Each structure stands twice: as C-alpha cells, then as structure tokens.
Amino acid sequence: xxxxRSTQEIETIRKSALLVSATLxxxxxxxxxxxxxxxxxxxxxxxxxxxxATPSFKGYHGFPFxxxxxxxDVVVHGFPGAYELKDGDIISVDCGCYMNGYHxxxxxxxxxxxxxxxxxxxxxxxxxxxxxxxxxxxxxxxVGDISYAVEYHTxxxxxxxxxxxxxxxxxxxxLHEDPQVPNWGRRGDGKKLKEGMVLAIExxxxxxxxxVYTREDKWTVATVDHKPSAHFEHTxxxxxxxxxxxxxxxxxxSVERLNTELxxxxxx
Numbered sequence: 001x002x003x004x005r006s007t008q009e010i011e012t013i014r015k016s017a018l019l020v021s022a023t024l025x026x027x028x029x030x031x032x033x034x035x036x037x038x039x040x041x042x043x044x045x046x047x048x049x050x051x052x053a054t055p056s057f058k059g060y061h062g063f064p065f066x067x068x069x070x071x072x073d074v075v076v077h078g079f080p081g082a083y084e085l086k087d088g089d090i091i092s093v094d095c096g097c098y099m100n101g102y103h104x105x106x107x108x109x110x111x112x113x114x115x116x117x118x119x120x121x122x123x124x125x126x127x128x129x130x131x132x133x134x135x136x137x138x139x140x141x142x143v144g145d146i147s148y149a150v151e152y153h154t155x156x157x158x159x160x161x162x163x164x165x166x167x168x169x170x171x172x173x174x175l176h177e178d179p180q181v182p183n184w185g186r187r188g189d190g191k192k193l194k195e196g197m198v199l200a201i202e203x204x205x206x207x208x209x210x211x212v213y214t215r216e217d218k219w220t221v222a223t224v225d226h227k228p229s230a231h232f233e234h235t236x237x238x239x240x241x242x243x244x245x246x247x248x249x250x251x252x253x254s255v256e257r258l259n260t261e262l263x264x265x266x267x268x
Contacts, residue, residue: 002170002178004196009102010237010246013172013198016053017104017235017247019097023047024108027067027095028255031110033087037069040093041080048097056096056103056175063219068094068107070220075163075204075212075229076107077219087113090123092231096175103175105200106247107233110256119207119228122160126205126230129153133183133203137236137243139195146201147185154205155184161210163229166221168202171235193238198246202233 005013026047027040045066048055055066063077070078070092071085078092085091094107109123129150136145154160168181179191183203206212208227215222223229234245 002191002197003172004194005172005198005237006196009172010196010198012100013102013104013235013237014246015104016097016099016102017106019048019051019053019099020095020104020106020235021248021251022051023095023097024093024106025251025255027093028110028252028259031085031091031112031259033085033113035085037071037078037080037083037085037091040069041065041067044095053097053099056098056105057094060175066095068092070094070229070231072228073223073226075206075221075223076166076231077221079217079220085112088115089113090115090119090228090230092229094231094233102173103171104235104247105171105175105233106235107202107231108249108252109230109232122205122207122228123230125154125158125160126203127232129203129205130201130232130234133201134234134236134243134245137193137199137201137238139193139238139240141193142188142190143179143181143193144185144189145187146199147182147190148187150203151184154203161206161208161223163204163206163210163212165212166204168200168233170198171200172198195238195240197238199236199238199243200233201236201243202231204229204231
C-alpha cells in the first residue's frame with residue numbers, strides 16, 4: 001500500500017530524518033584510521049537514544065546493530081565489528097531513526113584519509129546521481145523516472161555497475177513501505193508519483209560489475225569482483241515540481257570540510 005502523507009506527517013518524518021543526518025555528522029567527527037567500526041556504532045546508538053529516538057535498524061528482522069557500516073567492497077548491510085579503519089578506505093554508513101511514530105533513513109559514504117582518485121570519482125558520481133533522482137521525485141512522474149536518472153548518470157555516462165539486487169523504498173510509519181524504488185529503469189515506467197509520498201532514494205553503485213553476493217552472516221552484501229561500492233541515500237518527499245530531501249547532507253559536509261582543514265593545517 002502506498003501512503004500519501006499529510007503536511008504534519010511529513011514534518012514529523014523530517015525530524016526523524018534530520019536526526020539521522022545529525023547522527024551521520026557525529027560519525028564524520030570521529031572517522032579516522034585506527035578506530036573500529038563497532039565503536040562508531042556504539043556512539044551512534046547513544047546519540048540517537050540521547051535525542052529521544054530509537055535506532056530503526058537494531059532488531060529489524062534480527063539485524064543486531066544500530067548502523068549498517070559497509071567498508072570498501074561491501075555494498076550495504078555491513079556489520080560493525082573489530083575492523084580498524086585504514087587510510088584509503090571508504091565507508092558507507094546507513095542510519096535510521098524512529099521518533100514520534102515515524103522513521104527517517106539516510107546513508108552517506110565517507111573517505112578515510114588518502115583515497116584513490118578513481119574511488120573518489122565513484123563517490124562523487126554516486127552522490128550526484130542521488131540528487132538527479134531526487135529531482136525526478138515530482139508529482140505526475142513515475143518511479144521509473146527516478147530510476148532512469150540514477151542509471152543514466154552512473155552507468156550510461158560513467159560505466160559503473162548499478163546494483164539490481166537491492167532497491168530504495170517508501171518510508172514512514174514503517175521503515176520499508178511501498179513503492180520499491182530501483183536504481184535502474186525506463187522513464188515513464190512504474191508507480192505514478194503523487195505529492196505527499198515519501199521515498200528513500202538510495203543509489204548503490206559499484207566501480208566494476210553490478211553483481212553482488214551475500215556473505216555467510218546472511219546480511220552483508222559485497223561486490224563479486226571486490227571492487228569498491230558507494231551508497232548515498234535521502235529520505236525524500238514527493239512535491240509538485242521536484243523532490244524535497246528531508247534529510248540533510250550539508251551538516252555532514254560541513255564536518256568533512258572542517259576535518260580537511262584541520263588535516264591540512266596539521267601537515268603544513
């Protein structure tokens with residue numbers, strides 16, 4: 001069932017989504033070589049609960065953590081653990097918050113230290129494709145218009161592999177709702193978009209092949225060729241003229257800029 005949310009409901013979802021963004025900004029503050037992914041998860045859970053929400057992911061279908069933390073060739077659903085981040089890693093952090101009866105959902109891929117230029121390009125193109133998809137989340141368009149925008153930019157223009165085993169989704173009272181939002185497709189296909197729908201648009205893009213596999217933990221999804229993957233996600237409200245992100249990357253990007261300035265100052 002596809003839900004059309006009232007203005008008040010969308011504002012409530014926005015609060016949850018902005019708490020997700022604030023959590024990801026806190027993650028950005030602590031990212032550096034040598035820290036464990038489990039320590040990131042512990043900090044995030046404390047931050048979410050201290051702000052009056054609960055982690056959407058913890059316990060969801062048995063998922064044991066508050067964050068999905070996916071490093072390098074892991075696409076999504078990675079388990080936090082004892083792994084220590086290394087210079088040159090990329091790390092996708094997917095977070096959900098449940099507050100006042102509604103979920104927010106967002107993901108961001110971070111660079112750790114000196115990342116290869118070709119990997120940084122993958123991250124940039126994936127992030128750009130998210131915003132191209134968000135632009136198409138407007139009334140009278142169809143889901144396929146979002147899907148096509150993502151696929152065209154990532155695959156047809158840049159030659160990356162677009163993951164087909166996983167999709168975006170509606171989000172609201174439930175973490176995953178209809179409709180599904182693939183990152184590939186044809187313009188004019190799929191469910192018709194109506195103002196008030198809320199979607200989690202989330203390109204998952206691989207440097208190499210689009211093919212993935214699930215590891216023995218039955219959650220962690222990785223690329224079959226072990227090349228890196230990037231993942232960005234916004235909770236997005238369908239509007240008349242273009243989609244409106246309810247989550248906010250600007251607070252995350254401001255931390256990234258500060259980190260860059262501090263590192264530059266330290267080594268200069």
